[in-house]
Amino acid sequence: MIVAELKEIREIRNMVDRYASILVVGCDSCVAECAAGGHRETMLLAAALKLSYKKDNLNPVITEACLDRQCVDDFIEGIAHLVPEHDAILSLGCGAGVQALARVYADKPIIPALNTLFIGETEMRGVWQENCLGCGQCKLGYFGAVCPVTRCSKKLMNGPCGGSKGGKCEVNPEIRCGWDMIIRRLDALGELDRLTEYVPPVDWSTSHSGGPRRIVREDQKP
Amino acid sequence: MEKNPTKIVVYHCTNLRLFHNGNQKKFARERPGISIVAVPCSGKVEAHHLLKTLASGAQGVMVLACGEKACRYLEGSMRSKKRVEYAKEWLVKLGIEPERFRFIHVPPMDIKALDSALKEFAAELQSFGNTPPIAKNQTELTTNPR
Secondary structure (H helix, E strand, O other): OEEEEEEHHHHHHHHHHOOOOOEEEEEOOOOHOOOOHHHHHHHHHHHHHHHHHHHOOOOOOOEEEEEOOOHHHHHHHHHHOHHOOOOOEOOOHHHOOOOOOOOHHHOOEEEEOOOEEEEEEEEOEEEEEEEOOOOOOOOOOOOOOOOHHHHHOOOOOOOOOOOOEEEEEOOOOOOEEEHHHHHHHHHHHHHHHHHHOOOOOHHHHOOOOHHHOOOOHHHOOO | OOOOOOOOEEEEHHHHOOOOOOOHHHHHHHHHOOEEEEEEOOOOOOHHHHHHHHHHHHEEEEEEOOOHHHHOOOHHHHHHHHHHHHHHHHHHHOOOOOHHEEEEEOOOOHHHHHHHHHHHHHHHHHHHHHOOOOOOOOOOOOOOOO
């Protein structure tokens, strides 16, 4: 899932202060799981904005709504009846959601309320861990399902560096060494021999360096 | 009767059994400015409820919970406490007194404890003054298309 966090209220206010009516739109998918932009957070932000404006004796119209998914047109249409009566949309979607809203509602300013951070997992309640960079060349099968591109701070593909101590990374002692995790897991699975296989260098042309990526599948088209 | 009573909204866990047979309405009627909202567990009260209550014109919000070890749903009371603390952090960010949210444990059926807690809370809120008044044309079109 995509992990994000809410921007500071001051930054949000700076962006939306010019509008007299604001539609606050959440997304009940990834950003709800990471407690940043689901329906609860949407209601929270809308209430916080109302309080913030009240404190300044200002009174914009603030309406809240939440979509099941902000990055798919079929869901985005769910707020079509609310959009015309507002000056701007404050989106609690990830960067993809914000841009999808901007494409569908081309005549409305769309303001992001979140900072989109990474692709990750919910490690435990309240803790989210980055574990995929979207490099486009997944090699998890070689590395015991632990990604060296993401979990190793130096993105090393050929074993740990000299800074790994006690299973911790020298970049930050709170970070677990990605290669320590790879080796321990493969050892536990009895598959340490995987590391003797030749892993070709990463082809970074499939990563973001080549510009925005796109997948087209004819069988999925309408 | 007080001219401008302090507006306080109280969310209380029904498992505290504070009110019986319509006593809740009578209790609120006898104390102008006090609104009582029963919830099945204090853990049902979330940060957005607290902020929204304040944004809707309350001067303070109180959450009454069972003791942490007495919670019928095990974690509800503990979660509620955390949520009130989180909501207070929001008030700090917004430059509003965090003491406007109060979380307290009260013994079951102890209406006197609630009464004295309310008096103390109201006195503290009066020292803060009013939150900025809500303009009359502030409308909410809260809609969830789902």
